[in-house]
Amino acid sequence: GNSVTQMEGPVTLSEEAFLTINCTYTATGYPSLFWYVQYPGEGLQLLLKATKADDKGSNKGFEATYRKETTSFHLEKGSVQVSDSAVYFCATNFGNEKLTFGTGTRLTIIP
């Protein structure tokens, strides 16, 4: 069946380190893909999205590229900051059905 698999955390990095959080999906169609971020005690905010193969979503220094050949949508940032500490969720809609979320990856950045 359709599913989203997300890199398990927690992930701890030093400030200015390079970040990668892996996300892969299985689907019979061509879903849209999303990354959401959740800061402590808050709801989720859309971070970036991509709606078709080879699209690159970007926001606040984060990037993710829709790779159809590897069914992946990995989140990257070149230089993380303490303020990036949060939980990150990969999500997909599997062709216009309801959103399905990964289990989330907790990221902690230490100064």
Add this chain to the structure above:
Amino acid sequence: DGGITQSPKYLFRKEGQNVTLSCEQNLNHDAMYWYRQDPGQGLRLIYYSQIVNDFQKGDIAEGYSVSREKKESFPLTVTSAQKNPTAFYLCASSLDRGIEAFFGQGTRLTVV
């Protein structure tokens, strides 16, 4: 400003009581959703609604009920039949099903 408002932010309930969580949106979105989040876990879909007066069960609907009498409102009732209701509840809406969703700030429910 447009957005989704959940209230209250914190809610305490005695065992055996029903409690209703409020969710209001002024984004003119057709679809609305309720998710449950437990510590260290992802989001699990409770109920969703695509139009007024219609809603569907999600993955964990047992012990919950909803209504959609107005486009902007989608309240969730946690009934006494829900065995483990303590959790963080998130309401979301989207222009149409499957398009990116916008979330409220959440309600933390604690059973005492």
